[in-house]
Amino acid sequence: xxxxxxxxxxxxxxxxxxxxxxxxxxxxxxxxxxxxxxxxxxxxxxxxxxxxxxxxxxxxxxxxxxxxxxxxxxxxxxxxxxxxxxxxxxxxxxxxxxxxxxxxxxxxxxxxxxxxxxxxxxxxxxxxxxxxxxxxxxxxxxxxxxxxxxxxxxxxxxxxxxxxxxxxxxxxxxxxxxxxxxxxxxxxxxxxxxxxxxxxxxxxxxxxxxxxxxxxxxxxxxxxxxxxxxxxxxxxxxxxxxxxxxxxx
Amino acid sequence: xxxxxxxxxxxxxxxxxxxxxxxxxxxxxxxxxxxxxxxxxxxxxxxxxxxxxxxxxxxxxxxxxxxxxxxxxxxxxxxxxxxxxxxxxxxxxxxxxxxxxxxxxxxxxxxxxxxxxxxxxxxxxxxxxxxxxxxxxxxxxxxxxxxxxxxxxxxxxxxxxxxxxxxxxxxxxxxxxxxxxxxxxxxxxxxxxxxxxxxxxxxxxxxxxxxxxxxxxxxxxxxxxxxxxxxxxxxxxxxxxxxxxxxxxxxxxxxxxxxxxxxxxxxxxxxxxxxxxxxxxxxxxxxxxxxxxxxxxxxxxxxxxxxxxxxxxxxxxxxxxxxxxxxxxxxxxxxxxxxxxxxxxxxxxxxxxxxxxxxxxxxxxxxxxxxxxxxxxxxxxxxxxxxxxxxxxxxxxxxxxxxxxxxxxxxxxxxxxxxxxxxxxxxxxxxxxxxxxxxxxxxxxxxxxxxxxxxxxxxxxxxxxxxxxxxxxxxxxxxxxxxxxx
Numbered sequence: 086x087x088x089x090x091x092x093x094x095x096x097x098x099x100x101x102x103x104x105x106x107x108x109x110x111x112x113x114x115x116x117x118x119x120x121x122x123x124x125x126x127x128x129x130x131x132x133x134x135x136x137x138x139x140x141x142x143x144x145x146x147x148x149x150x151x152x153x154x155x156x157x158x159x160x161x162x163x164x165x166x167x168x169x170x171x172x173x174x175x176x177x178x179x180x181x182x183x184x185x186x187x188x189x190x191x192x193x194x195x196x197x198x199x200x201x202x203x204x205x206x207x208x209x210x211x212x213x214x215x216x217x218x219x220x221x222x223x224x225x226x227x228x229x230x231x232x233x234x235x236x237x238x239x240x241x242x243x244x245x246x247x248x249x250x251x252x253x254x255x256x257x258x259x260x261x262x263x264x265x266x267x268x269x270x271x272x273x274x275x276x277x278x279x280x281x282x283x284x285x286x287x288x289x290x291x292x293x294x295x296x297x298x299x300x301x302x303x304x305x306x307x308x309x310x311x312x313x314x315x316x317x318x319x320x321x322x323x324x325x326x327x328x329x330x331x332x333x334x
Numbered sequence: 335x336x337x338x339x340x341x342x343x344x345x346x347x348x349x350x351x352x353x354x355x356x357x358x359x360x361x362x363x364x365x366x367x368x369x370x371x372x373x374x375x376x377x378x379x380x381x382x383x384x385x386x387x388x389x390x391x392x393x394x395x396x397x398x399x400x401x402x403x404x405x406x407x408x409x410x411x412x413x414x415x416x417x418x419x420x421x422x423x424x425x426x427x428x429x430x431x432x433x434x435x436x437x438x439x440x441x442x443x444x445x446x447x448x449x450x451x452x453x454x455x456x457x458x459x460x461x462x463x464x465x466x467x468x469x470x471x472x473x474x475x476x477x478x479x480x481x482x483x484x485x486x487x488x489x490x491x492x493x494x495x496x497x498x499x500x501x502x503x504x505x506x507x508x509x510x511x512x513x514x515x516x517x518x519x520x521x522x523x524x525x526x527x528x529x530x531x532x533x534x535x536x537x538x539x540x541x542x543x544x545x546x547x548x549x550x551x552x553x554x555x556x557x558x559x560x561x562x563x564x565x566x567x568x569x570x571x572x573x574x575x576x577x578x579x580x581x582x583x584x585x586x587x588x589x590x591x592x593x594x595x596x597x598x599x600x601x602x603x604x605x606x607x608x609x610x611x612x613x614x615x616x617x618x619x620x621x622x623x624x625x626x627x628x629x630x631x632x633x634x635x636x637x638x639x640x641x642x643x644x645x646x647x648x649x650x651x652x653x654x655x656x657x658x659x660x661x662x663x664x665x666x667x668x669x670x671x672x673x674x675x676x677x678x679x680x681x682x683x684x685x686x687x688x689x690x691x692x693x694x695x696x697x698x699x700x701x702x703x704x705x706x707x708x709x710x711x712x713x714x715x716x717x718x719x720x721x722x723x724x725x726x727x728x729x730x731x732x733x734x735x736x737x738x739x740x741x742x743x744x745x746x747x748x749x750x751x752x753x754x755x756x757x758x759x760x761x762x763x764x765x766x767x768x769x770x771x772x773x774x775x776x777x778x779x780x781x782x783x784x785x786x787x788x789x790x791x792x793x794x795x796x797x798x799x800x801x802x803x804x805x806x807x808x809x810x811x812x813x814x815x816x817x818x819x820x
Contacts, residue, residue: 246517248410256517264516265417269436299435 086197086296087112090276092119092204092237094136095151096126096174097280097330100289101135103308104279111293111304117193119237119276120149120204122186124167125326126280127316129155129174133182148189149204149237150213156187166323173322194231197296198268201231205238215239216273219255223247226271233266233294234273241284242277242292242303246270258303266294266301274301280313287333358382358397364439365432367395378408378509384443386431393431394446397439409436410519411509416442417516418508422483425502426476447504452492456556460563460591463598470557470601471624471780472503477553477617478782480505481546481671484514488543490552491533492559512543514666527576532565536580536608546667547610550617554605561598562590566606580608586638596636597627603635615674615707618782622676622711622761625781629761674707675784680774680807681714682789683741690789691745694818698787699749701816710749713763713777714742715770738764771806778811785814 089108094101108116122136123129140146151167154160155175159168175183191210192203205213206221208228215238216222222245225234244256248270258264266272277290288305295301310330317327328334358380362369367384370392374381382395398412419442420430429445452469455461461469473495480487487494489510496504510528512518520528520543527539535551542548558566566584570576587594587602601623607613614620623630679698681691702708716738742762743750750760767773778786790804808815 244517246519248519252522254517254519254522259515262515265420267413267416267435267437 086114088115088117088294088296089113090117090119090235090274090292090294091279092276092291093121093149093240093278093280094118094123094126094132095121095278095280096123096129096132097289097313098126098128098131099309099313100280100306101132103306104289104291104304107304107306108291108293111302113293116144117202117235118144118146119202119235120147120189121151121237122146122149123155123174123178124151125170125317125322126313127320127322129177130179130182133178133185137182137185145193145195145202146189147193147202147204148186148191152186152189156183166326170322170326173320198233199231200233200235200294200296201229203234203236205236207231207234207236213238216243216245216275219245219253222255222273223253226253226273232268232271234271235292235294236273236275237278239275240278240281240290241275242290243275244301244303245273247272260303260305263295263298263300263302265299267299272301276303281330282333283329285333287331364395364441365434367393367432367441367443369395378411383446386443389431392446393443394428396442396444400440412440412442414511414519415507415509416440417519418485418511418513419444421513421516422480422485422508424479424483425498426479426504428496428504428506447496447498447506449497449499449504451506452495452497452556456492456559459560461560463561463593463595466557466560466598467624467627468501469503469560470553471621472497472501473553473556474617474621474624475780475782476503476505477546477549478621478671481549481617481667484666484668486512486514486544486546486667487549487552488512488538489529489533490549490556491530492556495556512667514544514668518543527573531570531576532567534576535610537610539577539580544666545610546617546670547613547615550605550613550620551607551610553617553620554602554613557598557602557605558584558587561587561594561602564590586635586640589639595627596632597623597630599638600630600632600636601627603638604633616671616782618671618676619674619709622709622781626761626763629763672784674709675705676709676711676782677701677705678774678778678781678783678786679710679712679746680786680788681712681742681745683714683738683745690791690818690820693820694787694789695745695749697816697818699752701785701787702749702753709759709761710746711761711763711777711781711783712742712746713765713774714738715773716764716766717770718766718768735764735766771803771810774803774807775810775812778813783811783813785816786811787816787818789818789820 091104116139118136122132136146154171158175159171192201194201201207203210206216207225216225216236217239226247242258244258245253247253274292276292279289279291282288282290286305287310288307290305292301292303314327314330358369360369360371367386370383370385372380373383379396379398382397383392384395385392398408416433428447431443434441487505489507494505494507496506498504527534529538533552533555535548537545538548555566567579584606587599604614679694681694683691702710716734739762742764765773765777786807788804788807790802804817808817
């Protein structure tokens with residue numbers, strides 16, 4: 086079973102399409118979408134429509150904080166650019182699309198693995214705390230019996246592991262290198278953001294998990310970020326949301 | 335690291351598995367592999383000779399010792415080997431066949447190498463100097479190959495070097511190794527320096543696990559041992575004794591063995607420098623030096639006659655202290671292995687090719703200029719006749735050699751003067767062969783050459799009769815080939 090893991094698409098149609106094509110070439114059999122389909126980018130309607138169609142065809146999708154926010158409307162505690170883009174996004178989604186986002190589950194447990202799919206973390210998914218450090222990763226791994234946790238929220242690809250002796254490690258993956266992830270350890274993998282990479286590399290991130298081989302590959306996919314950025318500008322969204330797509334920041 | 339230190343999940347999984355460690359006995363079949371005889375019982379793992387219907391040759395199965403209270407090093411080391419061995423290919427590692435995971439019965443099945451390890455050679459040391467040189471070159475070639483595949487071995491010692499029938503060195507036991515593109519499962523696991531203490535590099539005491547030059551230190555310890563019959567830093571039994579290598583220089587090999595040539599002492603002591611930056615910068619460089627000892631540039635190390643004075647000790651210690659907090663991460667194995675490329679300039683000095691030789695030199699200059707760590711090996715082939723052992727004389731042959739070498743150095747003069755190539759970064763080799771292309775290809779192979787620069791004659795009678803040397807090299811050389819035309 087080969088599973089594609091996509092997260093933080095953020096209404097970036099060009100990146101999403103490039104990743105879907107790339108993943109199809111990887112003989113992927115199942116799609117898992119880890120939340121934050123919208124926010125920041127210029128194509129919320131197209132992206133949500135595509136996600137909805139994929140879930141109808143069997144893809145797993147969980148809810149992200151941006152998805153929740155756009156359903157509820159923005160709150161004053163949010164960063165200004167996030168607030169602005171959420172209001173703009175609400176204006177570009179129809180009722181059915183908002184309803185679809187509202188219906189998404191916070192987590193999905195998969196007996197195969199067993200694996201846990203969640204946007205932010207396993208200990209309190211609805212509070213959206215980030216897995217930023219090894220300490221956070223251990224906290225999340227302790228909160229689940231799943232051998233494999235896949236989450237998004239953080240935009241940089243990362244892999245954490247926890248041994249039976251309680252020793253945790255972290256690893257910044259290199260693209261396209263298959264990493265053995267045997268199930269006697271616990272693993273927490275962050276595939277990285279499809280639609281808004283932030284590690285100074287504009288290429289879209291995603292990962293493929295081969296459950297049978299117990300192997301995980303992180304990928305980087307070059308896409309037309311100039312077009313995606315131009316659309317952000319055309320939409321009248323904040324300039325820096327466009328610039329960061331070209332810089333990968 | 336007591337019972338609670340053991341990998342409880344693995345141990346629990348194992349207890350529930352149909353095969354306990356005790357259940358392994360001749361005749362048992364695991365995933366199609368039939369256990370025949372136990373060939374080795376080690377502290378960390380047992381080795382079984384196994385057969386499989388799909389494989390004509392007997393294979394080797396490595397099974398970790400898993401019992402409650404077992405040192406976690408056993409388990410994690412085994413995981414590391416399961417992770418790294420399948421990524422390695424080529425003649426210098428045992429060919430990987432299969433692995434079994436910890437939820438069932440952990441094992442690794444690999445090619446069985448018939449030859450014995452170099453432990454017996456270490457027992458017989460001091461060895462003849464020719465054998466020391468030969469063994470060193472073979473191990474260095476194996477190390478270079480593994481480093482190019484992103485892996486630092488980190489537990490190099492005679493027991494972990496086997497030999498194929500043709501003498502090719504095979505590195506085994508990757509349980510402490512590091513692959514620079516895979517997670518390092520051992521990084522967080524232990525608080526004691528990992529490795530075999532007589533051979534461990536100083537930076538490994540500071541938990542640096544990514545520097546391929548650590549393996550060159552261990553190679554230096556082995557060569558010291560083969561040459562003198564002694565270990566340069568003894569067999570430390572305590573952390574205090576282990577740390578001596580940070581500030582005490584080993585006795586120079588020539589003090590223990592008077593016929594050890596200065597070049598060999600230079601080569602060994604350069605491997606044993608406490609600062610990796612002062613060592614050889616790549617295994618291929620060590621192989622090249624061993625292939626042609628005359629080219630080893632001699633420094634004060636070559637002539638050291640007694641254990642170091644207080645100043646050198648102080649210097650070693652000063653550096654070692656600085657090691658506590660490495661300011662920047664060492665380069666990855668692969669980067670280090672390719673960062674200091676060996677460029678082979680194949681120079682045709684025969685009549686009528688001078689214009690081409692000038693052009694080759696210009697291209698070589700450009701290549702070497704853009705690669706600050708590059709080494710340049712200038713090679714020219716003396717073509718001998720088919721009935722070449724012409725007794726019509728050695729003297730004349732030797733003379734041709736000398737003249738050719740002089741001509742080669744003269745050719746390289748503008749490069750050596752212009753680029754200020756220091757400490758043996760420029761070497762000269764005159765090969766004799768009936769087949770120049772084959773000689774160049776073999777040289778490139780043996781010395782881990784990264785790029786060959788050579789000329790191609792446009793249209794000559796010679797080319798029509800002999801075929802093109804450059805096209806044969808392009809087709810068969812194990813590296814990049816740049817062909818220069820005018």
